[in-house]
Amino acid sequence: MNLSQASQQRLELLAQDSGKRVLLPCPLNQRALDFSSNDYLCLAQRGDIVEAGHECAKKYGAGATGSRLLSGNLDCFEELESQVAQFKNAEAALVFSSGYQANASGLAALLDKTLWSGAEPLVFTDRLNHASLHHACQLAGVKQIRFRHNDMAHLAELLSKHQESTHPKIIVSETVFGMEGDLLPIESLATIALQHKAVVYLDEAHATGIWGPEGRGLGAIQHPAIDALKTLGHWVIMGTFSKAVGVSGAYIACSEIFKQYLVNRCTGFVYSTAPSPFIIGAVGKALEIIPGMNTERSALHTAADTLRERVHDLGFDTGLSNTHIVPLVVGSNVACLELKADLQQAGIRTSAVRPPTVPPNAARVRLALNTGHTFAVYEQLLHALASWKVSA
Numbered sequence: 524m525n526l527s528q529a530s531q532q533r534l535e536l537l538a539q540d541s542g543k544r545v546l547l548p549c550p551l552n553q554r555a556l557d558f559s560s561n562d563y564l565c566l567a568q569r570g571d572i573v574e575a576g577h578e579c580a581k582k583y584g585a586g587a588t589g590s591r592l593l594s595g596n597l598d599c600f601e602e603l604e605s606q607v608a609q610f611k612n613a614e615a616a617l618v619f620s621s622g623y624q625a626n627a628s629g630l631a632a633l634l635d636k637t638l639w640s641g642a643e644p645l646v647f648t649d650r651l652n653h654a655s656l657h658h659a660c661q662l663a664g665v666k667q668i669r670f671r672h673n674d675m676a677h678l679a680e681l682l683s684k685h686q687e688s689t690h691p692k693i694i695v696s697e698t699v700f701g702m703e704g705d706l707l708p709i710e711s712l713a714t715i716a717l718q719h720k721a722v723v724y725l726d727e728a729h730a731t732g733i734w735g736p737e738g739r740g741l742g743a744i745q746h747p748a749i750d751a752l753k754t755l756g757h758w759v760i761m762g763t764f765s766k767a768v769g770v771s772g773a774y775i776a777c778s779e780i781f782k783q784y785l786v787n788r789c790t791g792f793v794y795s796t797a798p799s800p801f802i803i804g805a806v807g808k809a810l811e812i813i814p815g816m817n818t819e820r821s822a823l824h825t826a827a828d829t830l831r832e833r834v835h836d837l838g839f840d841t842g843l844s845n846t847h848i849v850p851l852v853v854g855s856n857v858a859c860l861e862l863k864a865d866l867q868q869a870g871i872r873t874s875a876v877r878p879p880t881v882p883p884n885a886a887r888v889r890l891a892l893n894t895g896h897t898f899a900v901y902e903q904l905l906h907a908l909a910s911w912k913v914s915a
């Protein structure tokens with residue numbers, strides 16, 4: 524069998540269970556009715572952010588020309604990292620070209636047993652963590668000890684079972700779950716981590732810009748257990764610039780010493796060209812703007828609460844959602860694709876999220892709300908959802 528035949532066979536198998544994905548055009552003039560974008564604060568098109576990107580590119584060039592350890596360590600990276608550290612209330616930060624890269628290689632470096640004098644870490648992971656977090660565990664060759672989604676009692680129970688172990692303990696979770704749209708009980712997690720002397724690695728991809736004080740993420744809140752973990756250097760926070768920040772790339776905010784370790788041992792940092800200066804300039808501007816957007820954030824949270832109530836009235840299940848991400852859990856892949864297609868017919872763009880991204884029989888249409896969605900747009904969405912319910 525050649526590669527084309529093998530690919531064809533694999534695609535046919537995916538299609539049998541309505542799991543085959545295709546790329547669709549995404550016209551800019553249809554953004555108003557777009558519930559699939561993660562541009563939660565509508566910053567991607569903002570003039571001053573685009574302009575700041577241009578200015579930085581004009582000064583430093585279109586590309587960084589190499590890894591930061593070779594020719595690529597431009598001043599703009601150091602400046603952005605200081606800004607991110609301040610934004611996250613952390614000692615230091617390191618930037619990456621993408622969130623996937625930051626997780627896959629940054630978390631893998633944290634889990635590398637050579638960091639821990641050869642002792643393989645015990646890694647406690649939420650069952651619904653993002654694929655990039657799973658990938659990091661695979662890369663590091665560690666076995667995950669999975670706790671039930673957001674179930675802190677289960678996490679504590681699993682940690683207690685390993686109480687006598689001298690191996691390092693690391694807890695990995697998202698703070699806003701991208702597919703469920705629910706919040707991590709971060710204070711409980713921090714308290715448990717401190718009791719067990721565990722290191723915490725949190726992914727703030729969907730929280731950055733939207734949750735926590737002034738949109739700095741949940742990891743930036745003040746809490747005695749969090750402060751104690753920070754003092755120990757056990758508080759490692761990853762987040763992206765690709766969602767509410769409206770650009771692309773990612774950061775890991777951590778202690779200065781762990782940053783220096785990553786600079787030396789994180790493969791996604793060492794062996795990859797630094798991000799384009801355009802990105803760095805644009806992200807810097809967005810991070811200046813985001814803390815001042817409390818009014819927009821609270822309007823977004825109110826809109827999400829109202830939408831949840833209205834879709835419940837129509838008979839939809841929004842699962843565990845309590846954030847600006849509202850999944851409509853319909854179960855089968857077929858129903859999910861039908862709902863997405865019906866909404867598309869009404870001009871509304873959404874994402875159909877199917878296993879293995881979500882658990883079996885939990886396919887869903889994911890609605891990602893943003894600050895640009897108007898009252899009229901919500902009414903149009905609700906009308907289309909009501910029509911689908913009638914015809915289903």
Ligand SMILES: Cc1ncc(COP(=O)(O)O)c(C=O)c1O
Nearest residue numbers: 621622623653701726728763765
């Ligand atoms: C929770 C989470 N982490 C990481 C990523 C990867 O981020 P990026 O798109 O910047 O690569 C995503 C993207 O969907 C995500 O949802």
